[in-house]
Amino acid sequence: MITAQEIRNKTDKKYISFLQSLVEQKPFEKLVIRGDKSYTKSSLPEFEKEIQQIVSQSKERKGSGYTLEFQLVKTKFLASQNLPISIYFDTEKDFLKFLGKEKEVELFKSDVEKITNAFPELKDWIIKNALRVITNQMEWDNILKVCQYFKQNPKPNLYIRELPIKIHTKFIERNKSVIRELLDILLPEHVNSEYKEFEKRFHLKFSEPLIRFKILDKQISQEYFLGIDDLAIPISQFETLNLPIKRVLVVENKTTLYTTLTLPKMDRTIAIFGSGYSVYNLKNANWFFNVKLFYWGDIDAQGFEILSQFRSYFPHTKSMLMDKITFEEFFENDKGTPTGVSTKLNLTDEEQLLYDILKTNNWRLEQEKIPLYWVKENIL
Incomplete structure (x- = not known):
């Protein structure tokens, strides 16, 4: 037999379809709550308590709400008893008052x-x-x-x-x-x-993310930016940048961006702060297709996943200082962040092999921990 709480739950579920019928301007129709007509419990006091709870919330007792129709039914343990065989709301007012939704x-x-x-x-x-x-x-x-x-x-x-x-x-x-x-x-x-x-x-102006980059060629810095070599400009301006650049380094971390300024003179080169997965912001810089492109990230699972993401925009991207020799030379048993990525990545065979090792062991070598002398000897 249906309980008072089940009547409430089933009535709640009718509310959305009722609202939809209002929008469609359909007249209210008798709303029936389906219940179980059988009763299998053997305790008469328990039976009487459940019946009392159902009746106490009915229109007969409260003046509004659901109407009950009873029928004498032969039960397994309690002989013949009056059980509710029909539960329904006659009017919209009864339905809404029961739910407490009149004002709403x-x-x-x-x-x-x-x-x-x-x-x-x-x-x-x-x-x-x-x-x-x-x-x-x-x-x-x-x-x-x-x-x-x-x-x-x-x-x-x-x-x-x-x-x-x-x-x-x-x-x-x-x-x-x-x-x-x-x-x-x-x-x-x-x-x-x-x-x-x-x-x-919707064709509105908006505050664009800024692309932070450093010019590693002092001549370009002097000629185009009055000697300023550290800049941040909106994405749309960066996408139309027109400089005599032949090489671009995208680095994952801000500290490493500062490191690039200490490198030997690098002709017609800029270094960009990729900021992890924010390399997404660079995907429409189509002039990248006309330069040599390098990505330098942490040697961990996420570093290679970001490299893969960036390479999906620019397939000619090469990784830099993300190799097994560098990892084995400077790894300090640091743990990384577990990854749930299971799709195939845009990596070379060597990169994929190192990625699998890092992912399995949850290892990390942050790029900041690679000494400057090693960077200078092995960069590009």
């Missing part, structure tokens, strides 16, 4: 009307995301203001906080997820769908 649904109806009046094309989204309408219950006026602005100005080319919308300056940033879903529907011809980032997707 009142606001939901108001929000649905507000949204569909402004943008009828969002009706299907509401049906699929009824609970998200409720989650954002206090925000819909401002969300719709944002949508209306973008509808009229699909390519603003402004920073988010510059947008001339009468909302809190941080509102869009706090509500990007739901606004993005709506704009994808409302602006199908203007969405820059190749990007996931909100700003790029």
Whole structure:
């Protein structure tokens, strides 16, 4: 036999489909809660307690809620007893009062009307995301203001906080997820769908990550940057950099970036701070295809995984100081970070062999621990 808690749980599960029926303007239909008509327990007091709990929450006792219909059923241990054979909600009011959702649904109806009046094309989204309408219950006026602005100005080319919308300056940033879903529907011809980032997707200005690099050729430093050899510029500017460079070193750690400045003069060469997996930021620097490209990372599993990632953008990349001889010379039994990567990497046979050893033993040699004399003797 169904318990009072099971009735509650099953009723909760009906809520989303009820909200969807409201959006579709379907009239409320008798809502049945399916229960088990059998009863196998042998204790009469326990039986009476369970029946009492079910009845105490019913419409008969509380004036609203579910209706019970009983039938005399012959049980295995308790002879013939009246068991609930039908549990149902007659009206929308009974259903909502039982769930305690009257006020929430009142606001939901108001929000649905507000949204569909402004943008009828969002009706299907509401049906699929009824609970998200409720989650954002206090925000819909401002969300719709944002949508209306973008509808009229699909390519603003402004920073988010510059947008001339009468909302809190941080509102869009706090509500990007739901606004993005709506704009994808409302602006199908203007969405820059190749990007996931909100700003790029909807033609907004944004604060770009900076690419930090050092110029290792003093002549280039003097001629192009008044002697400045340590720079950080936005990605978009770095991607269009036009310098007489023939060689690029990408290094994983910031300390090692400083080390590169102590190297012997390196003609037409720059060193870039890759910052681990942030090498992703370099993937559109197409001028890399016209230079010799080297990657120098930690000798650990992650170092080779980052090398593999970088090589997927630029297949001609060569590793630097990430070899077995260097590892065996300076390894100090340091432990690395376990990796769960199981896919095949873009590594040479020698790199793959060392990677497997490092991964199996969870070993690490950080590039900072390689002495400068060794770097100078073996670099490039």
